[in-house]
Amino acid sequence: MLRKTWVLFSFAVATAFGAESVLIKNATLLTVSQGTIPDGSILIENGKIAAVGKDLAAPADARVIDATGQYVLPGIIDCHSHIAVEGGVNEGSLAVSAMVGIDDALNPTDINIYRELAGGVTTANILHGSSNPIGGRNAVIKLRWGKSAREMLFEGARPGIKFALGENPKRSNFTTPPGSQRRYPATRMGVEEVIRQALTEARQYLLDWEAYKAKQKTGKNPLIPPKKDLKLETLAEILKGERLVHSHGYRADEILMLLRVAKEFGFRIATFQHVLEGYKVAREIAEAGTGASTFSDWWAYKVEAYDATPYNAALMARKGVVVSINSDSAEEARHLNQEAAKTMKYGGLSETEALKLVTLNPAKQLQIDHRVGSIDVGKDADLVLYNAHPLSVYAVPQKVLIDGQVYFDREEDRQRQRALEAEKRKLMEAEKSRPTGLPSQERPTKP
Amino acid sequence: MKVAAILILRGMTSLAWAADAYVIRHARVVTVSGPVIEGGSVVIQDGRIAAVGKSVPAPRGARILDARGLSVYPGFLDADTRVGLTEIGSVSATNDTNELGDYNPHLLAYTAVHPASEHIPVARVNGITTVLARPLGGVMAGQATLINLDGWTVHEMAVRKTAGLVLNFPSILGGRQLDPATSTSRQIKYSEAKRNYEKGIRELRSLLEDGRRYLHAQQARAKDPGLPALEANEKLEALIPFLRGEEPVLVSVSRKVDIQNALEFAETEKLKIILLGAGEASKVADLLREKNVPVICGPVQSLPPQEDDPYDIAMATPALLAKAGVRFAISSNGAANVRNLPYEAGTAAAYGLPKEEALKAITLYPAQILGVADRLGSIEAGKIANLVVTDGDPLEIRTNVKHVFVAGKPVSLETKHTRLYQTYLNRP
Known part of the structure; x- marks a missing residue:
C-alpha cells in the first residue's frame, strides 16, 4: 500500500x-x-x-x-524539525556527539514531509535531538517530496549543529534502564563543563593543525600530522564561525551561560531553540546578536517550561531579538501560520511581524534569507x-x-x-x- | 467605548459579591440555540441567565456592561480534558490522572481537581468556562467530573460531580505501541494483541457480570430483608448507574476495528456509551449514526492515524461526522492548552464543517452529549450564566476575549502568563 x-x-x-x-x-x-x-x-x-x-x-x-x-x-520555514530522519534523532550514548549528522540519516519517503508540505512548509531545519549538551550536525532541507535525500538538501545552506541545555541533556525526565548507570552530566553545572571541555579540545585541535600547516610551509622535514578527529573537526568549524550553533534551552540562566561561553570562545550562537524563558533575558539575547526560535504557546509539560508564556515571541521581538516560531512536531508544523497569528493576540504584533516569524526570520536565523x-x-x-x-x-x-x-x-x-x-x-x-x-x-x- | 466598558466591569468585579445581577447591553448575542440577536441584551441574576432579547428590563441595582461592538457567546465546553488533574507533565507529584490497577470504576476525578491550578485561568481567559476532567489510567480509569472553571472549591465548580465512567477499550491491533509506563514504544504482534484483547474483554465482561449480580442481590434484599446482608463492594457499587444505562460510559478508542468492537461490546452489555478521541470515527460514520453513538472528537489538529490516510483526515473528521448525521462535539483533549479549543473548532470549519456547526461543537453539542443541555451550551433564560464577550469571531485566533462570566460572575482575565508578561515587559 x-x-x-x-x-x-x-x-x-x-x-x-x-x-x-x-x-x-x-x-x-x-x-x-x-x-x-x-x-x-x-x-x-x-x-x-x-x-x-x-x-x-x-x-x-x-x-x-x-x-x-x-x-x-x-513558503513557511520551520527552524526546528525532526521529520525525515530514519531511526532515532538522539545519539544519546555520549554527551558530545558532534561526529554524527542528520544528513547521513535522511529518509526522503517519510510521509510527514508530504503532510507538512500540505501545511505550507517548504524548508525545514532538521535537527539532532536534545539528549546531549553537544548533539549532531543538522540538515536544512527543502520539502521536495518525491526527490532523493540528497536532492532535498538546501544547496549552500550554512551547516549547523545542535546543542542542548537543561533538563534533557541532564536526563532529568528519563528513566535509566535497570543495570545501567546515569550518564554525565546530571546538572546544569555539568552541562556547561561538557560544552566548555569539548570546545577547549577543539581549540587545541585547531592550534595543532595550524602549527602543523605553518611548519609544513617552511618546507622543513615532513612532520607527522595531528590525528584526524571527526568530532573535533565539526567543533573546530564552530570556532571558525563556519558552523551555526542551534541550542535547545529553556531557562534564562542557562541561556546566559551559553552566551558567556560562546563569547569566551569567540563565536556567536546562531539561535536558541525553544528559549521559553527568553523573554526574561531578551536584552542579552539581542545584544549577542543571537536569534530565538520558540513555540507559540506550549507550556507546563516540564518544570523548565512552567514559566513559559505565549507572550514570549512578541516580547523578545519588541526587545530587538530576531524571533521565529518553530514546530518541533510533524503535526504542529502544519499550522505554523496559525501559531504566528497567536503573537498578534498575545503581545500585539502586527500582521507582517507575525508572518515574519515563520518566513523571513527563520530564513535569517538559518542564513538563507538571500534565497528564501x-x-x-x-x-x-x-x-x-x-x-x-x-x-x-x-x-x-x-x-x-x-x-x-x-x-x-x-x-x-x-x-x-x-x-x-x-x-x-x-x-x-x-x-x-x-x-x-x-x-x-x-x-x-x-x- | 471599550475603555468605558472595561472600567465599568472593573468596578463591577470588586462589587461582584454585593450585587448578583448584571446586564450585558447593546451586544451581538449569539445564542447558538436560536437566532443571533443584534444589539441585544443578556440579563444575569443569581448565577443564571434571567433573560435574553432585543430589549429586556434590567433588574434594579444590576450592573450594566455596555458591549457595543462586542459579541456574546455561551461559554465553551471542552468535553475531554485533564484540567485540574495535572500541573507539570513531567513531575509525577503533580499528576493525578493515572491510578495503579486496571479496574477502578469507583475512583472520582472530582476528588483530585486542584482548584488553584494555573491551567484553570489560562483556559477560561480564552472563553472555556466548563470542562470535563477525566482520569486516564488502566482499563477502567475512574469517573470523570464536569466543572465550571471558577470556584474556591471543587464543590463550587462542579456542574456534575460525576459525568461518566472512563473505559480505555482494549485494542485488538498490534503494531508499534507506546507503553505509557516507560514512555517507550514496543512492537506488538497481532497474536499477542489478540490474546490481550480477549483477556481484557473476558475480564471486563466478568466485572460487569459481577456488578449485575451485586445489583440483583441488592434488589432482592431490599424486597426481602430476611436474606443475608450483602458485603459492600465499592467497585461494584460504582458500576450500578452504568449497568442500568443511566449514566454514560466514556469509551476511549481510536482505530476503526476497535470502534466496531467497542460498539458491539456496548450493545451486548447494554451500556450507554460516548466515544472519546475516536480518530478513525469517520471510517465508521454510518455505523455510529445507526447505533446513535455520539463522538467527542479531537484534537482536530492531529496527524492521520494511518500512513495512507488522507493528510487532512483529522481536520475533516468533524465535517464527515456532521455530514453522516453522527452526533459529535470537538475537544482539545488537553490540560495546559485547553485554551486552544476554539481553534480546534475553527480548523474543523476550515476543512468543511459549517461555521455554525463548529461553534455548536464546542457549546451546545457537548452539553447535549453530556446530558447538561438544560443548564449549559446556549444563551437561554434559566441556563447557568457562563458567557464570553469577544470583539469578533471567537474561532479566529486574532479575536480577543474581553469579558468572561462563570456561573453569573465576571472573572478576572489575569493569568500566570499575563503577570509574567507585565513583569518582564517592564524590565529595564
Whole structure:
C-alpha cells in the first residue's frame, strides 16, 4: 500500500515539471518584506521569482495559475524539525556527539514531509535531538517530496549543529534502564563543563593543525600530522564561525551561560531553540546578536517550561531579538501560520511581524534569507497559495510551490485520495472472493 | 467605548459579591440555540441567565456592561480534558490522572481537581468556562467530573460531580505501541494483541457480570430483608448507574476495528456509551449514526492515524461526522492548552464543517452529549450564566476575549502568563 501511494505521489510531482515559466495572477501577495500587494502577480522563471507586481506580462508558453481570491505567502520555514530522519534523532550514548549528522540519516519517503508540505512548509531545519549538551550536525532541507535525500538538501545552506541545555541533556525526565548507570552530566553545572571541555579540545585541535600547516610551509622535514578527529573537526568549524550553533534551552540562566561561553570562545550562537524563558533575558539575547526560535504557546509539560508564556515571541521581538516560531512536531508544523497569528493576540504584533516569524526570520536565523523567506525578485519561488488570509484559522493551503514547481495541489490530492479509496475497495472485494485455503499475501515488515 | 466598558466591569468585579445581577447591553448575542440577536441584551441574576432579547428590563441595582461592538457567546465546553488533574507533565507529584490497577470504576476525578491550578485561568481567559476532567489510567480509569472553571472549591465548580465512567477499550491491533509506563514504544504482534484483547474483554465482561449480580442481590434484599446482608463492594457499587444505562460510559478508542468492537461490546452489555478521541470515527460514520453513538472528537489538529490516510483526515473528521448525521462535539483533549479549543473548532470549519456547526461543537453539542443541555451550551433564560464577550469571531485566533462570566460572575482575565508578561515587559 505504501509503495502504491508513493508511485501516485511521484507521478503527481512529475507532471509539474514541464513549464519553465509560471505566472501566478490575481492574488493578494503577502510579500513579508515590502507589504501587501492586492491583485498582484508573480512571474517565475527557472524556479526563481522574476517579477512581482501588478499586470505582469508572461511569456506565451508560461503556465498560468489564476489565484483569484487567494493569498500568496512565502513558503513557511520551520527552524526546528525532526521529520525525515530514519531511526532515532538522539545519539544519546555520549554527551558530545558532534561526529554524527542528520544528513547521513535522511529518509526522503517519510510521509510527514508530504503532510507538512500540505501545511505550507517548504524548508525545514532538521535537527539532532536534545539528549546531549553537544548533539549532531543538522540538515536544512527543502520539502521536495518525491526527490532523493540528497536532492532535498538546501544547496549552500550554512551547516549547523545542535546543542542542548537543561533538563534533557541532564536526563532529568528519563528513566535509566535497570543495570545501567546515569550518564554525565546530571546538572546544569555539568552541562556547561561538557560544552566548555569539548570546545577547549577543539581549540587545541585547531592550534595543532595550524602549527602543523605553518611548519609544513617552511618546507622543513615532513612532520607527522595531528590525528584526524571527526568530532573535533565539526567543533573546530564552530570556532571558525563556519558552523551555526542551534541550542535547545529553556531557562534564562542557562541561556546566559551559553552566551558567556560562546563569547569566551569567540563565536556567536546562531539561535536558541525553544528559549521559553527568553523573554526574561531578551536584552542579552539581542545584544549577542543571537536569534530565538520558540513555540507559540506550549507550556507546563516540564518544570523548565512552567514559566513559559505565549507572550514570549512578541516580547523578545519588541526587545530587538530576531524571533521565529518553530514546530518541533510533524503535526504542529502544519499550522505554523496559525501559531504566528497567536503573537498578534498575545503581545500585539502586527500582521507582517507575525508572518515574519515563520518566513523571513527563520530564513535569517538559518542564513538563507538571500534565497528564501520573502516574495522578492531573485529569491527562490517557494510559495504557498491559501484560500484565505494565512493568519486566519480558516486558511487552507491550496497549492505549494518549491523552486517554482507545484509540489502540493489540494485538488490533485483529493483526486488521488479518491483513486486510492477505489483501489482499496477493489482489493477488499477481491479478498472476499479469494478461494479458501489459500494464504493471504504476507505483508512485508519493515526491518 | 471599550475603555468605558472595561472600567465599568472593573468596578463591577470588586462589587461582584454585593450585587448578583448584571446586564450585558447593546451586544451581538449569539445564542447558538436560536437566532443571533443584534444589539441585544443578556440579563444575569443569581448565577443564571434571567433573560435574553432585543430589549429586556434590567433588574434594579444590576450592573450594566455596555458591549457595543462586542459579541456574546455561551461559554465553551471542552468535553475531554485533564484540567485540574495535572500541573507539570513531567513531575509525577503533580499528576493525578493515572491510578495503579486496571479496574477502578469507583475512583472520582472530582476528588483530585486542584482548584488553584494555573491551567484553570489560562483556559477560561480564552472563553472555556466548563470542562470535563477525566482520569486516564488502566482499563477502567475512574469517573470523570464536569466543572465550571471558577470556584474556591471543587464543590463550587462542579456542574456534575460525576459525568461518566472512563473505559480505555482494549485494542485488538498490534503494531508499534507506546507503553505509557516507560514512555517507550514496543512492537506488538497481532497474536499477542489478540490474546490481550480477549483477556481484557473476558475480564471486563466478568466485572460487569459481577456488578449485575451485586445489583440483583441488592434488589432482592431490599424486597426481602430476611436474606443475608450483602458485603459492600465499592467497585461494584460504582458500576450500578452504568449497568442500568443511566449514566454514560466514556469509551476511549481510536482505530476503526476497535470502534466496531467497542460498539458491539456496548450493545451486548447494554451500556450507554460516548466515544472519546475516536480518530478513525469517520471510517465508521454510518455505523455510529445507526447505533446513535455520539463522538467527542479531537484534537482536530492531529496527524492521520494511518500512513495512507488522507493528510487532512483529522481536520475533516468533524465535517464527515456532521455530514453522516453522527452526533459529535470537538475537544482539545488537553490540560495546559485547553485554551486552544476554539481553534480546534475553527480548523474543523476550515476543512468543511459549517461555521455554525463548529461553534455548536464546542457549546451546545457537548452539553447535549453530556446530558447538561438544560443548564449549559446556549444563551437561554434559566441556563447557568457562563458567557464570553469577544470583539469578533471567537474561532479566529486574532479575536480577543474581553469579558468572561462563570456561573453569573465576571472573572478576572489575569493569568500566570499575563503577570509574567507585565513583569518582564517592564524590565529595564
